[in-house]
Amino acid sequence: MKxxxxxxxxxxxxxxxxxxxxxxxxxxxxxxQEIKCAAxxxxxxxxxxxxxxxxxxxxxxYNGVALxxxxxxEALRExxxxxxxxxxxxxxxxxxxxxxxxxxxxxxxxxxxSDKFPYKLAWMARLKRHAARLLADEAPTVLGGDFNVxxxxxxxxxxxxxxxxxxYRPESRRAFxxxxxxxxxxxxxSLHARRGGAFTFWDYQRGRWQRGEGIRIDHLLxxxxxxxxxxxxxxxxxxxxxxxxxxxxxxxxxxxxxAEAGSLFHAPGEDG
DNA sequence: ATGGTAGGTTGCCTA
Numbered sequence: 001m002k003x004x005x006x007x008x009x010x011x012x013x014x015x016x017x018x019x020x021x022x023x024x025x026x027x028x029x030x031x032x033q034e035i036k037c038a039a040x041x042x043x044x045x046x047x048x049x050x051x052x053x054x055x056x057x058x059x060x061x062y063n064g065v066a067l068x069x070x071x072x073x074e075a076l077r078e079x080x081x082x083x084x085x086x087x088x089x090x091x092x093x094x095x096x097x098x099x100x101x102x103x104x105x106x107x108x109x110x111x112x113x114s115d116k117f118p119y120k121l122a123w124m125a126r127l128k129r130h131a132a133r134l135l136a137d138e139a140p141t142v143l144g145g146d147f148n149v150x151x152x153x154x155x156x157x158x159x160x161x162x163x164x165x166x167x168y169r170p171e172s173r174r175a176f177x178x179x180x181x182x183x184x185x186x187x188x189x190s191l192h193a194r195r196g197g198a199f200t201f202w203d204y205q206r207g208r209w210q211r212g213e214g215i216r217i218d219h220l221l222x223x224x225x226x227x228x229x230x231x232x233x234x235x236x237x238x239x240x241x242x243x244x245x246x247x248x249x250x251x252x253x254x255x256x257x258x259a260e261a262g263s264l265f266h267a268p269g270e271d272g
Numbered sequence: 273a274t275g276g277t278a279g280g281t282t283g284c285c286t287a
Contacts, residue, residue: 009278012279014281060281061280148287204287207276
């Protein structure tokens with residue numbers, strides 16, 4: 001089962017690129033962020049013509065997330081619990097063939113001196129609470145999305161350039177680690193221990209793509225049951241290389257079949 | 273110290 005995440009920076013501007021990627025990469029589930037449109041303005045017909053369906057939590061102009069899938073979504077959750085006053089469209093979650101997948105667009109948080117930074121940290125605290133509850137569920141789970149967090153120095157072309165940015169501030173990185181420490185695994189790092197220079201975002205400005213100066217902020221966090229099934233994970237930089245590209249590129253993972261009941265553990269003495 | 277680009281909305285915000 002192939003699961004991917006991609007911040008498309010407007011689904012309308014990126015529709016041909018998304019259709020092309022669905023056809024070439026053939027994910028079972030694709031979590032989109034920054035679709036920048038209301039649900040009733042989402043291009044459902046074009047997505048369905050490509051053989052997929054869409055669960056959309058939309059918003060005009062800003063934010064907006066979706067789950068594109070081959071299978072029908074079950075147990076659909078629209079919005080992150082914990083603040084009924086929060087109207088920003090940043091979270092959608094559903095179960096596909098027994099695997100729960102979330103599409104997360106975590107707040108950017110810049111500039112750090114503004115109220116956007118505490119909003120980011122409060123949102124991360126809400127996400128932590130929800131992520132803890134999800135671990136109590138038996139369904140293997142993938143939290144995919146634009147987390148707007150650079151976890152470690154090797155996830156950035158030049159950490160000094162980002163020292164005071166909300167994406168790299170200690171508070172943001174600590175909150176990200178707190179979620180990991182609940183029992184979630186960064187799928188990319190699980191398979192590529194210290195591979196530096198692997199990025200998912202390159203700023204449109206200053207020729208960052210051409211210079212190879214990116215950051216890794218799009219992540220797939222796996223619950224233990226999903227991590228047990230992890231077979232591959234990588235970043236597909238091809239979409240970022242094309243004309244009219246999003247500033248982000250897809251990250252994907254593939255999960256093998258679920259282990260059968262009773263085969264989860266080795267019998268005593270089996271390993272010698 | 274600043275500006276550079278892209279997208280959406282509308283005379284400016286977000287990233």
